[in-house]
Amino acid sequence: MRRFYLMIILLIGLGFSTSAQTIRGVVRDTAQTIIGATVSVSGQKQRAGTDASGRYEIKLSAPGTYTVFVTYIGYQTLQKVVTVKAGESKELDFLLQTNNNDLNDVVVVGSRSAPRSYLDTPVPVDVVDIKKLTQNAPQVTLNQILNFVAPSFTSNVMSLTDGTDHIDPASLRGLGPDQVLVLINGKRRHTTSLININGSLGKGSVGTDLNAIPTSAIKRVEILRDGAAAQYGSDAIAGVINIILNDNVNQLNSSVTAGGYAGKHSDGLDGQTVQANVNYGVALNDKGGFLNLSGSFDYRDFASRTTPYKGVIFTDYNNPALYPTPTGKDITDAELQRRGLSRSDFVPNIGQSQNRGGALFFNSVIPVSNGAEVYAFGGLNYRNGRSTAFYRTPRQLTQNIATIYPNGFLPDIVTSNLDQSIAVGIRGNLGLWKVDLSNNFGRNKIDLQTENSLNASMLTTSPTSFESGGFAFSQNTTNLDFSRFYKNTLKGLNVAFGFENRLENYKIIPGEEASYVNYGNAIQVGTDGNGKPILVPDPKGNIATRFAANGQAYAGGAQGFPGISKDNLTNASRSSVAAYADVEANFTEKWLVDGALRFENYSDFGSTLNGKIATRYKFSDQFLLRGAFSTGFRAPSLHQRYFSATSTVFVDGAFVESGTFANDSRVAQLLGIPKLKQETSDSYSLGFTSNLGKFKLTVDAYLIQIKNRVIYTGQFSGSNAAGASAQDKEIYDLLRQANATTARFFANAVDTRTKGLDAVLTYTTPLAIGTFRADFAATLSRTDIVHGIHASPLLAGKENIYLDNASRILIEKVTPRFKANLTLDYTVNKWNVFLRNVYFGAVSQPTNVAANEQVLPGRVITDAGVGYNLTKSLKLTIGSNNIFDVYPAELLPGSQGTSGILYPNQAPQFGFLGRYVFTRLALSL
Template sequence: MRKYNAIAMAVITATSLSSLPTLAQQQDQAEADVEEVIQVVGSRLSYRTATDGAAPVDIISAEDLAATGITETAKALQYAVPSFNFPSSSVTDGTDAVRPASLRGLSPDHTLVLVNGKRRHKSALVHLSGTTGRGSSNVDLNAIPISAIKRIEVLRDGAAALYGSDAIAGVINIVLKDNDSGGTANAQIGQTYDGDGEQYKLSASSGFKVGDTGSLTVSGEFHHKNRTNRAGPDPRQQYPELPNGDPDPREETFDRYSFHVGDADYENAALFANYEQEVAAGGTVYAFAGVSDRSSESGAFYRRALQSNTLTEIYPDGFLPILAPDVKDYSAYAGYEWLQGEWTIDVSAGHGVSEFQYNVKNSLNASLGPTATPTSFEAGTLENKETSVTIDAQRFIPFVNNSDLSVATGISYRENSYQIKAGEEASYIDGGYQDRPSGSQGFSGFTPESEIDQSRDNIGVYLEAENQLTTDFLWSAAVRYEDYSDFGDNTSWKVSGRYDITDRFAIRGAVNTGFRAPSVQQLYFTNVSTLFVDRGDGLVPEQSGTFNNLSDVATALDIGRLEPEESQSYSLGVVWNGYDGLAVTLDAYQIAIDDRIILSGDVSPADSPAVAEALSQTNADNARFFVNAVDTTTQGIDLVVSKDYDLSSYGSLKAQLAYGYNDTEIDSVNLPSLLDGLEQVLFDEDERVRMTESVPSSSASLGLTHEMGRWTSNVQFSYFGTYSINYSSGKETYGPNWITDITLSYALSDQFDVTVGAQNLFNEYPDERGEGNQFNGIFKYPLTNSPIGFNGGYVYTEVEYRF
């Protein structure tokens, strides 16, 4: 079986490994893989397990993910790793379908995601609404079904010196199942305490032997979920007054619960395969591929009958536009690995595609009039493609003190392309009917002027060395050079080490630099769409333009080309392997990032004559840009404690405690010279709070798993600290929240299990927004950033068959 090690150039980013089981689950994993040495996140070089190394790593097994009963990969990871954040959102356009996730309180695009050690492509979607990570594009973790996952390795340390761009906050490596026989079939049904959000998930995974030396594992999943709705009633006037000034009698019968605030209707189908085979020449051929196809439906703002963007001939009572994007992900990798003299060589190539097609239902283009407008639209498509080719080589060289120096080197080529395709003409055209607003309501289509098809490429070269100099001292170092076609080059390095003071106590640390290249989405995304903006006296529609740095508007304002973000990171930790299986790690870190890329606030003609002139040839009321503008410093600590207990005739108990704290401060703000004096517009208090306080600064979890005979029970207590959102009336702070999840499983036989469970057992909701920020009582809860969502409790039943 191919190991993820030096062979592993396939395994993940960083320069060292975890020094002890950072979660109790790792002990289970070690027992389950007696014949397989587990290469975990952090080194390309040597056969190591999660019990000796120089950086903090969490290992979450497939069993641990499945035991939560959580149906989404990203959400399950949130409850397993406190430093990982996956907030809920609603009424946020495309973000309702592909939500952002982040590590250590940084941006979603500061975390590198790998599958089987290979870089995973990002979503084509750019988060434009007021969510955490506004202006970023992230990997869609939910496109990878839990049924296909063998384990997830989370490196909480920088690793750009190994894998290049993005690995500033850390690395997530998803290892796919690779069994050559047997499998599982699983079905789950459930709903919220309120009786909505009904969902079911069907999944299966099976391994097949290929010849005498190969394996093929195929995993599939179908997940259907009905929407939830926690909107308050709309008390506003809905209809024009009668000619005599009296209210329309329909006001008395109108269904005031007209908004949709909650999870979207959702349907996702995914299929993944993982193949590996030893060949006659002594090498190993491997390949893996996956496809995911998702549809969802979420609400925009309700259009009242009295508004000019409503045609009462079609919708006499007004209407709720429905955003119904189709999201598709495709990926495939193949490689060959062999021994050439003293060197292990790995050659691989892969291609990934993310396609996000905007569709709008139950809508209209009011400017076309009641007889000409469609009520559903194809509003345009975003497409992101990534192609990678890598050659990696590793060997051991005799070194001082009778030790071996493990050396790895390699070269990679990557091409990224980004395309915006215009929507159908009716989705953006101005038909001129009665001066009504143009474009499909809910989401105005991409115009031909927004169309773009651009690409960039880069070449990376790295060198890494690792050495166990003595039985007590491990060191490693790495350097990587990258050259990009669009902005130039970058060199990153990392040095890390671990010293065992005693057999039970060790210290570890690392110093590294890193970088994140501006994504092709940030480089090339452009659009003018209708957004509802809070101007202090309610939400008003505006034609808001996002202009890329190639546009005439950006050129006129001398925005300048985007440059890479650069980071300097330091970490220091202690490890204690205590008695009777007690394991403790405590790691402190600091990550300073220069020239962070932000999506600016909106500038309008009233702000500056230069802006007025730049926008005069567009149909936009305001403009925003991607710009290198902010320097920040993030500090934090991660604590993990795990222990197994033998309860004799009362079975066994596994306990794990994890705590994460992070704090981000803004060091400086640097904006384009032509926009000098507009800092409070381009990087306003909303953005400051979003960057520094939008995720909980503290998160923790305590998990207890008890096994006795055929019974298995699990209780997890999860803590999410305070987080803040800024509104026109000022900042509001929410939390903290405690969430309790509980499951109870019974093994009817060696192959068949039945589970019942409750997530958010005590029906916790986030704090309500202040009265002045509830938009007439409709938005009771924060629409973005809540780590616990706003659905309340959820109960489910699950059955699993193993074969």
């Protein structure tokens, strides 16, 4: 009997051992675990999907040697051979690599569930393969790459806009640069410290400097074209740009691109550019740990497209030897001949500023235990730029000292731009939940110098270069995120929630005293015995004491870019806390509903609650219908709340010294400018996708309504005339103290409505012995100001200054309402041919003069490139942007003014420098 029991126990034991062979493990890529990957065993029926932690488990019927496969859309199929002994539980992990052929199919932005195909998302997402584009396309900076690839994205190199000449503002769906949120690896990116105040695209806004991120560090860019404030917070009214950093290992990629402009207006080959890039990644262990490093060097030279100076350059005041009793008579032509000069010697650089700098970026992941890993990424970017202001001609007696500059001078504005960022986090599994704790710090600092200039009020003692001050902005964001996938609830339910704390600091750093003071000002402290006023020098005085030969008072501060006054010294901070919840439910295999809710509280303006609901229904593998509704918000930036300075702006052919004043300033109180509050929005979208194999199509319509949109006002001025009101006299005195003649502010002044339609089509097929791909994308959009202007009673009769016509055009008509591109790419053997046509639709020139109103018609810009693989590792590409040397329409004479402006620098559709030719050498090892 005892032997019988032993046999029973042995048989049971054998039964357990023969049924207990298992393989289990984790499937991940270099950035995250993968949910929903399929794990299968060759020759067996067993298969499993990875769970919310990326884990799988398969039971095997018998011991032996098996081949195990893992597949997931957008990744290369991976297989491993494993030997499993009787009763053994074998750990078998997989590290997937992206499939470059399917890279454009997979997105992670917009959902806290598993990555999915862009054709399956409930809201539209574009995916841009940066690695491929930087091999073939002429553009080398991220802003310009996206401008020519994504129709809903607009950005151009600016000119005559001070610091904005070096930080390109960018727009999504025709809205402002501060109405799109930028993420890196899904984490919020800080904005620049510079605010755009000089009449450019995005006037009055603060954007993110995309060009601070070297293209060598970027794997792909995801552009979420839908309101996402309920998911990601402030700024995501127009959408989200998520930059995914490179994670490849054991591969060296480097390239050098050199080129220049060779069009009809070029001086031979001008505006030369050089960009060098390098990227290399190393594996830190066999568990998916890696460190990926990227670097770049950029150089960009001046390029200018001007006409000779048209106005008066010399008057008889400039030649006292011939004109001892001057009257202001124009003697330009005679004096030019006598001095051996021409009118072309008196124009600014209008087109492209000079810039040079470099960047270092890294991306890394280090597994620390089963299901947990530490990650970090960030970088450093430094750029030094030089642009010019308007030429100060000799006739401008109050702005020049002839003994220093006999022929006048062209001021240089030198911008030093330092950008730093570091993000560190840990993510892993806490029971059945995925947890991600991170801290992300970013900082941008800009220092400004004015060179080849002077302070006329200092007379002959004036220096010719000035430290003009600068700006700094820092942001620290801490996130704690939880998510869990319930596989057996409905057809799959993903629940996510989290918390965010953000700290921001904004500084305005004054320049040296001589850069902003008028040393000719004085105040009256009494009268002497003869009744004459007793004057005491005072920079804030309202009495001028130093006069040019024509009897007018000398200007104070550095010409070209007046320095920042110590009165503008600012060190402002704020904090915000947020909590969000996100539920994504697959009610059936075809029907998905995604809902999000976010509460956010700001220390300086209060709380906001926003929500979003999105859905998609998959009628078949070939057709999907999707739609979304969301509410959103944008907190006014610290820059908009606290920025104050004086700058030189060009307005309808003339330039003026304009002061920007904070909303709590005395000038703002006199005009009834209210305190800033948040912008709020409603966003609607409806569209469909179609997957017909080689042919893929997405079409989406949208409507975005924004209330209390922040604008940068027109220019208010005071008066010291005898009959002026007390209000205007006080404004006049306050402006004089700021070395300004006009005043501008930030205000929640208008509501806008933006509606549009986006379409994206792709077609890929083998052709002959090669591969052919065609991409067509188009956007049709329109932004209108609705519901009138929100003005206070104190502004009655001044509404057209509060929102002047130029500002209205910059909101409604400065980005193309229609934009489309068609890209053809053919690869055969060692050759690659790239051809792209982009249509930039009509825009309008910002102006406040009815006679200067002008519609700039649309143009087609053609890019072409040919690449050849010299060896397996070395590729040579030559090509051109704007190969047919197309230019925008010339400005009307009234907008050109006297300073030589020929093409629109405030409403650039595609730039106006003409044909650009380039060559690129790329090495991959």
